[in-house]
Amino acid sequence: MFQKKKDKLFVTDDRLDSVAVIMDGNGRWAKRRMLPRTAGHVAGAKNVVSVLETFRKIGVHHVTLYAFSTENWKRPQEEVDALMNLIYQYLDTVVIPRIRDDGQFSVVFLGDKSPLPEKLREKCIEVEEMAKGRPFICNVALNYGGRDEILHAANRAVADGHKEITADVLSSYMYTSGSPDPDLLIRTGGDLRISNFLLWQCAYSELYFTPTLWPDFDEGEIMKAVNDFYGRKRRFGGLDKEEEQTE
Numbered sequence: 001m002f003q004k005k006k007d008k009l010f011v012t013d014d015r016l017d018s019v020a021v022i023m024d025g026n027g028r029w030a031k032r033r034m035l036p037r038t039a040g041h042v043a044g045a046k047n048v049v050s051v052l053e054t055f056r057k058i059g060v061h062h063v064t065l066y067a068f069s070t071e072n073w074k075r076p077q078e079e080v081d082a083l084m085n086l087i088y089q090y091l092d093t094v095v096i097p098r099i100r101d102d103g104q105f106s107v108v109f110l111g112d113k114s115p116l117p118e119k120l121r122e123k124c125i126e127v128e129e130m131a132k133g134r135p136f137i138c139n140v141a142l143n144y145g146g147r148d149e150i151l152h153a154a155n156r157a158v159a160d161g162h163k164e165i166t167a168d169v170l171s172s173y174m175y176t177s178g179s180p181d182p183d184l185l186i187r188t189g190g191d192l193r194i195s196n197f198l199l200w201q202c203a204y205s206e207l208y209f210t211p212t213l214w215p216d217f218d219e220g221e222i223m224k225a226v227n228d229f230y231g232r233k234r235r236f237g238g239l240d241k242e243e244e245q246t247e
């Protein structure tokens with residue numbers, strides 16, 4: 001399913017167009033090095049662009065990154081403040097020049113921006129407004145929670161006068177409206193849970209868990225996940241083509 005050409009792997013079909021990643025393990029990465037947790041977040045942030053570049057190289061057009069959950073506000077105030085500052089700095093110094101110079105990427109934030117510090121909220125809006133609908137879309141889940149998203153969508157649909165909430169209506173009110181559901185959900189850091197990420201959208205996503213910590217999740221690790229994905233049979237509740245033929 002993959003062809004290797006001049007040392008570059010690329011996907012030859014469109015089965016893998018949308019990937020979601022729970023970027024977990026920054027704190028443990030730092031702890032192993034006797035560094036403060038925030039040093040792990042700095043290392044994690046540095047890894048984001050190279051991971052996005054690898055996904056682009058192999059033909060994945062939608063990447064959804066879990067950056068901060070609705071539950072992450074429970075962390076010590078200093079860590080929350082450090083994360084908010086780091087995300088702001090990263091948008092300002094890495095993402096904005098990239099969107100401007102590259103021409104291929106656009107960024108969409110998933111989640112309620114209103115509890116974010118004002119400076120960060122404005123920066124997120126600036127980033128979103130810079131470019132829309134480019135070939136490679138990076139969704140950044142920031143103050144995102146799957147339950148929060150579903151409730152928010154249902155309440156907005158009701159407020160707009162919908163009497164019956166169908167799957168299509170609900171999807172159209174989700175933060176991810178217009179984005180394809182993830183084909184593959186990756187979680188780094190070794191925990192085997194979803195932690196309130198994309199509960200609606202991951203109904204049929206293939207799940208891949210790796211103990212590798214997020215700052216160490218490199219191209220080789222991505223290709224392991226992608227190769228694993230291509231070994232899966234996605235049935236969506238139906239039967240395999242071969243199984244159908246033997247009936």
Ligand code: IPE
Nearest residue numbers: 023024025026027028067068
């Ligand atoms: C993920 O790394 C980053 C965020 C949740 C913002 P963690 O900070 O959860 O790292 P661990 O899980 O404690 O190692």
Ligand code: IPE
Nearest residue numbers: 022023024066067068069195
């Ligand atoms: C999930 O990681 C959230 C992000 C990666 C942003 P957590 O570290 O918050 O998840 P739990 O607490 O281990 O479930």
Ligand code: MG
Nearest residue numbers: 024025026189
């Ligand atoms: Mg964690």
